[in-house]
Amino acid sequence: MPGGGPDGTPARARHRVALVASSYAPHVGGVEEHVRQVARELAEAGDAVEVWTVDRGTGPGVREIEGVTVRYLPTPLPSGSVGGVGRFLVALPPAWRAWTSAVRAFRPDLLHVHCFGPNGVYALALHRRFRLPLVVTSHGETVADDTAVFERSTVLRVSLRRALRAAAAVTAPSEFVLERLRADFGLVGGEVVPNGVDLTLQGSGQRTPFEGRYVLGVGRLGRIKGFDLLVETFARAGLDPDLRLVIAGDGPERPALEALIRSEALDDRVLMAGRLDPATVADAMAGSIAVIVPSRVEAFGIVALEAWRSGAALVMTSRGGAAGFVRDGVDGVLVDPLDAEASADALRRVVADGDLRARLASAGRSRVAEYTWHRVAAAYLACYERVLARGRGSNRVPAGPREVGSR
Structure with a gap:
């Protein structure tokens, strides 16, 4: 003291x-x-x-x-x-x-x-x-x-x-x-x-723990977090077969998610990575095409701050508190995860448009300093x-x- x-x-x-x-x-x-x-x-x-x-x-x-x-x-x-x-x-x-x-x-x-x-x-x-x-x-x-x-x-x-x-x-x-x-x-x-968010924990962007191109979801695997919606959106989006979905986290919904992945015939394209330590999460975000937050409701969404910190493009649920700080089309794309077609369109757009991803990431990095x-x-x-x-x-x-x- x-x-x-x-x-x-x-x-x-x-x-x-x-x-x-x-x-x-x-x-x-x-x-x-x-x-x-x-x-x-x-x-x-x-x-x-x-x-x-x-x-x-x-x-x-x-x-x-x-x-x-x-x-x-x-x-x-x-x-x-x-x-x-x-x-x-x-x-x-x-x-x-x-x-x-x-x-x-x-x-x-x-x-x-x-x-x-x-x-x-x-x-x-x-x-x-x-x-x-x-x-x-x-x-x-x-x-x-x-x-x-x-x-x-x-x-x-x-x-x-x-x-x-x-x-x-x-x-x-x-x-x-x-x-x-x-x-x-x-x-x-x-x-x-x-x-x-802890700004000292930066993703290096050089030692991503996952190979190839992927979009990333991070969080506790509970129903509210909407990872089942993310799997369904990924299946619906019709993205290039070399692009994978990585879900990092653990929780009670994991068995149901694994069953959903099998039913959608996505075993080779969706990786359930389990819980990662904070430094690995930062690197995984930095190496991703985009970070997706598909929650059915989100009080705030610390994952959004973590994505901004790591320089990742953000696709964020519009249900809950995110609309109060994420600016749609500026530092993130806001979308209702319960709207299956809108969610698939948003994912396709962000994956296809490198300039959009760069703008979102740059704006997010500028904003994150406000949230120490x-x-x-x-x-x-x-x-x-x-x-x-x-x-x-x-x-x-x-x-x-x-x-x-x-x-």
Whole structure:
């Protein structure tokens, strides 16, 4: 932590922030990467940061990851069955002790929920118990979840509504996500804080992991991500037989995708590459003809930023948040993946037109500098300052957590 007092004692952190995440390392995904990068940026800015996340059987309850303390906390929720309620009543007291112990050990100035789930339910309870300001960031979990958990869970629906009312600030990576929160959960207001990308990770364009000419899809193999639509589009487009489709990623839809590839007689032209490390993804993008994002709905689309960073032409779903930052025909081609003919036309056009691909790639490379993790963290820091200043001005938020009703 930079700085210090005149007697050499360490300076107090500007803010003490608990990032309350739905998931974290060793799990991999967009939310995990977002929270990881924000934690790093906040720490480098001189803030004290911890990540509190859902215990998914990861191992030790507290771990140090990249210099940040990560607490894996139990999050039991009640279910509709008698047995489920009984198990919840048994599990709740030790779970609540773990969460309140985290507050007393770290003494955060505020709680920042990322991707509302059971983590958000417990953060809301801590907000009420300790009068800690609450910031909520939705990552599209209410609209882009293969398991439709918000449709199935009354607890999550009610808790999210209450958290949005109680929050001192609510953010999302796109106006699309905010609009859904307003329509479905009663949000008033909200602020867009877009996603970021690590600009130091550049594709070399020289050591592509795949031979020949190919278009590339990257992401978790879930139904929402629409890779089945991409396979069907590729089959329909009638492209040169030497052009392949590479799909990089893993997930529950992989067996169904492999069956679809066989049924379309594309075994020799579609490669299921599995999960790749970030550097290999960057090189795969740099070596591709185009990067295709076929999601049925996309809250933002970090893959678009990764394609821009690697200098790849981008074909992006128009369903969701991408229309708020991808400029159709300028730095990407926007297309509805549910429109089979339009999708095939877009793919044919981008593959056939080298000048178009060069223009898209050049414009994307120019734009991507706007989406650094430093800017994301700076937006959150400005939000924290406003929230804490309001608390100081109204004398509602004391220094450190205070328990309601405590002596």
